[in-house]
Amino acid sequence: MNNQNIRRPFLCKYKKIEDERGYLQKPMMPEFKNEEKLLNFSDVYVAASQKNTFRGLHYQTEPHQQRKYFIVLKGVVTFYCYDLTKHEILDFTLNENSSDALFTPQDWATGYHTKADVNQVFFVSPDLYVPKSERVISCSVIKNLDLSILKRSKKDSI
Numbered sequence: 001m002n003n004q005n006i007r008r009p010f011l012c013k014y015k016k017i018e019d020e021r022g023y024l025q026k027p028m029m030p031e032f033k034n035e036e037k038l039l040n041f042s043d044v045y046v047a048a049s050q051k052n053t054f055r056g057l058h059y060q061t062e063p064h065q066q067r068k069y070f071i072v073l074k075g076v077v078t079f080y081c082y083d084l085t086k087h088e089i090l091d092f093t094l095n096e097n098s099s100d101a102l103f104t105p106q107d108w109a110t111g112y113h114t115k116a117d118v119n120q121v122f123f124v125s126p127d128l129y130v131p132k133s134e135r136v137i138s139c140s141v142i143k144n145l146d147l148s149i150l151k152r153s154k155k156d157s158i
Contacts, residue, residue, distance in 0.1 A: 006067075009081040009090055009104040014071070016099040025099070041124035046073070049114040049121070054150040056111020057082050057137040064133040065106030066125045072096055075119030080142055082109040089142060109137050111156075113145065 015026040043066075047055065057080060060066050070079060072094040081090045084107050092102050093115075104110050112121065138158050139145060 006103070006105045007107075008083075009079075009092070009102060009108055009110075011092060011094075011100045012103055013099050014101050041069070041126050043125040043127070043129050045123050047121045047123070049075075049119045050151060051114060051117050051119070052149045052151055053114045053119070054111060054139055054145075054152050054156060056080070056156065057109040057139060057141070058111065059084060059107075059109035059135055059137070060127075060130060060133040061135060062133075064127065064130040066127040066129070067106050068104045068110055068123055068125050070094070070102040070104075070110075070112075070121060070123045072098065073120040073122050075114060075116035077112050077114050077119055077121055079110065079112045080139070082111075082137055082141065083107070084109060087141075091142075109135075111139060113150070 017024045049055065059082075074096045076093065076095045078091055078093045079102050081092070081102075081104050083089075092100075094100055094102060095116075106127070114121075136155055136158055139150070139152070139156070140147060
């Protein structure tokens with residue numbers, strides 16, 4: 001799959017093998033390619049968050065746009081994807097029991113709301129994080145999101 005042609009966020013399955021001991025997962029998607037070369041994920045993060053934390057909606061300006069790949073390791077998390085050109089919002093809820101991952105292409109801002117008492121999100125990007133090109137869109141663009149209960153960073157509280 002050449003992800004340069006991907007225009008919308010989507011859920012994809014990753015390999016998760018479960019038995020009586022627990023599970024083994026292979027979260028990286030080998031079919032993600034860029035000009036027929038496998039993507040190298042240069043930025044790798046794990047974020048732990050309390051219930052009702054909101055992180056985002058973040059994006060980077062040209063020429064440093066980022067594609068992102070998210071997996072929920074623990075808890076329940078609703079991801080919000082904001083189309084920077086059409087101003088459309090898509091949402092996806094993932095949890096620790098799922099074998100779904102979320103891939104977001106460039107030109108989409110991403111953010112998420114944690115719903116369980118303890119949450120962990122693993123996310124990677126094949127594109128470098130460049131702080132000077134990062135921008136934030138107010139989460140107030142998301143309808144039916146109760147801003148009064150959210151824990152946000154100073155940067156995310158615009």
